[in-house]
Amino acid sequence: MDLVRFEAAASTLLESLGDRLSPETQESVRTLLWGGEEGLVADGLASVLVDHRTPINFTERDLLHELLYVFDLEDSDARYYPSLWNRDQVMASLNVVGAE
Numbered sequence: 001m002d003l004v005r006f007e008a009a010a011s012t013l014l015e016s017l018g019d020r021l022s023p024e025t026q027e028s029v030r031t032l033l034w035g036g037e038e039g040l041v042a043d044g045l046a047s048v049l050v051d052h053r054t055p056i057n058f059t060e061r062d063l064l065h066e067l068l069y070v071f072d073l074e075d076s077d078a079r080y081y082p083s084l085w086n087r088d089q090v091m092a093s094l095n096v097v098g099a100e
Contacts, residue, residue: 039077039080058098068087
């Protein structure tokens with residue numbers, strides 16, 4: 001995994017989502033990112049976007065895809081990273097509205 005690329009994509013996605021994410025979620029994701037918890041960053045963002053049906057555009061969808069699919073998963077990951085484990089379902093469940 002290219003950590004610089006991952007951090008750039010995650011930061012760009014967070015900035016783009018702006019106030020569509022709660023301040024608490026933004027702070028939590030940034031803390032995880034700074035702490036090197038890339039799996040939790042991707043899993044947490046995906047979970048929030050799906051659970052809250054947050055409207056996202058095509059670019060944001062592509063950034064999330066990049067974050068979710070950078071990982072090579074093992075069976076034990078299903079328990080700790082449910083959104084990563086079910087990433088195909090997550091991508092299909094996103095509320096993509098189109099316009100950027």
